[in-house]
Amino acid sequence: MSIQKSDATKYIHTGNGEFCYKMNKSLTVPETFPIYLSSAYIFNAIEPIDKICEDVSEDGIPTYGYFRLGNPNADAVSEILAAGDGAEKGLVFASGMAAITTSILAVVKPGDHIIASPIIYGETYAFFKHELRRWGVETTFVDFSTQDVADYIRPNTTLIYGETIANPMMSVPNMEYLTNIAHANNALLFIDNTFATSIIAKPIKYGVDLVLYSATKYLGGHDDLVGGAVVGSKELIKKISYYLGLYGSNLGATESWLLARSLRTLPLRVKKMSDNALILAKFFETHPKVEKVYYPGLESSLNKAAADNQFEGNGYGGMLSVNFNGGMAEINKLIKNLKIVRFVPTLAGVGTTLTYPPRASHRDLNKEELTAIGITMGQIRISVGLEEIEDILKDFEQALAKF
Numbered sequence: 139m140s141i142q143k144s145d146a147t148k149y150i151h152t153g154n155g156e157f158c159y160k161m162n163k164s165l166t167v168p169e170t171f172p173i174y175l176s177s178a179y180i181f182n183a184i185e186p187i188d189k190i191c192e193d194v195s196e197d198g199i200p201t202y203g204y205f206r207l208g209n210p211n212a213d214a215v216s217e218i219l220a221a222g223d224g225a226e227k228g229l230v231f232a233s234g235m236a237a238i239t240t241s242i243l244a245v246v247k248p249g250d251h252i253i254a255s256p257i258i259y260g261e262t263y264a265f266f267k268h269e270l271r272r273w274g275v276e277t278t279f280v281d282f283s284t285q286d287v288a289d290y291i292r293p294n295t296t297l298i299y300g301e302t303i304a305n306p307m308m309s310v311p312n313m314e315y316l317t318n319i320a321h322a323n324n325a326l327l328f329i330d331n332t333f334a335t336s337i338i339a340k341p342i343k344y345g346v347d348l349v350l351y352s353a354t355k356y357l358g359g360h361d362d363l364v365g366g367a368v369v370g371s372k373e374l375i376k377k378i379s380y381y382l383g384l385y386g387s388n389l390g391a392t393e394s395w396l397l398a399r400s401l402r403t404l405p406l407r408v409k410k411m412s413d414n415a416l417i418l419a420k421f422f423e424t425h426p427k428v429e430k431v432y433y434p435g436l437e438s439s440l441n442k443a444a445a446d447n448q449f450e451g452n453g454y455g456g457m458l459s460v461n462f463n464g465g466m467a468e469i470n471k472l473i474k475n476l477k478i479v480r481f482v483p484t485l486a487g488v489g490t491t492l493t494y495p496p497r498a499s500h501r502d503l504n505k506e507e508l509t510a511i512g513i514t515m516g517q518i519r520i521s522v523g524l525e526e527i528e529d530i531l532k533d534f535e536q537a538l539a540k541f
């Protein structure tokens with residue numbers, strides 16, 4: 139006897155996820171991985187739920203049950219990320235900060251000690267300085283380029299944290315050295331590779347335990363998605379994945395899909411931006427209104443040797459900072475006079491943008507802290523885009539002529 143279906147039942151029970159059973163038998167599959175906007179999965183019996191809860195996959199068959207705990211789009215994009223970095227596994231998050239905070243909380247406990255560079259992303263700094271302290275985890279800030287991390291290690295040091303190209307002075311740490319010190323103390327080394335990307339540097343090669351990303355920046359690359367990612371060993375990723383589920387810091391399906399699409403052009407974008415950035419850095423270096431340029435690709439950079447030793451040979455990245463002779467009034471004039479380059483408080487989109495570290499990314503630092511790092515009131519940070527660099531040079535030339 140057939141069950142009569144009412145309109146309501148038909149609208150609910152046709153064309154839903156069970157259609158995928160037909161797709162699995164189809165002679166063809168979609169060329170591009172589709173977006174799976176499904177918050178949960180159908181079980182045809184009770185037994186599969188045990189396998190899924192214990193995360194036992196047979197022959198790589200995925201075990202999906204509930205979106206937050208794992209889903210096809212997150213897995214697809216994580217696979218691309220892990221491959222690019224040469225890591226065993228990857229994981230994606232709702233933002234860069236979700237990736238950073240969730241991963242750190244997965245590996246520290248009250249009473250632990252962390253060593254972090256003070257030259258890091260503003261909110262990461264705040265997380266170490268204020269939030270982790272609230273949970274009984276103390277952080278010592280050690281400048282990797284002027285101080286020796288080994289001098290600050292304690293028996294309870296469980297994590298060392300830095301960035302490959304550190305914001306905004308573009309300093310480059312010696313990753314192999316940091317790994318050796320961390321591992322000799324049974325500590326982990328986490329490196330935020332957002333400014334470099336795997337195209338410029340592959341920290342996994344140097345024994346770094348976890349590589350972290352704000353996918354909002356180069357990985358996304360079009361100023362239209364917010365996301366985060368980490369890559370590392372299967373074991374560490376599994377541990378972090380538990381906390382991702384617990385805190386609910388997962389990336390949505392649409393954002394995962396957008397991120398996967400963006401990654402297809404990451405090598406092209408980063409190489410072109412790097413080439414452009416070197417030309418722009420050299421232009422500023424000889425400009426009479428410039429006091430100092432921070433870019434690891436310049437011969438004058440204190441970080442050039444570290445970059446040459448550890449980078450992949452695809453240039454030095456698309457980020458540079460420039461200290462002009464002058465203060466806020468001059469920078470304001472510069473911003474108003476630029477015709478192509480816009481003031482946007484993010485980085486790594488397709489177009490060249492600038493920001494003002496003393497009032498944007500580093501606004502919470504006091505005058506002494508700013509001076510200690512080398513940030514002046516005449517500093518701008520530039521994210522170099524994919525334009526023809528001649529146009530950008532002309533734009534800066536005309537704007538600086540009026541300053």
Ligand SMILES: *Cc1c(COP(=O)(O)O)cnc(C)c1O
Pocket residue numbers: 233234235236259262301305330332333351352353354355364365366
């Ligand atoms: C932007 C950024 C973050 C934070 O990422 P969100 O996606 O904004 O949460 C962390 N580290 C670095 C180096 C960044 O540039």
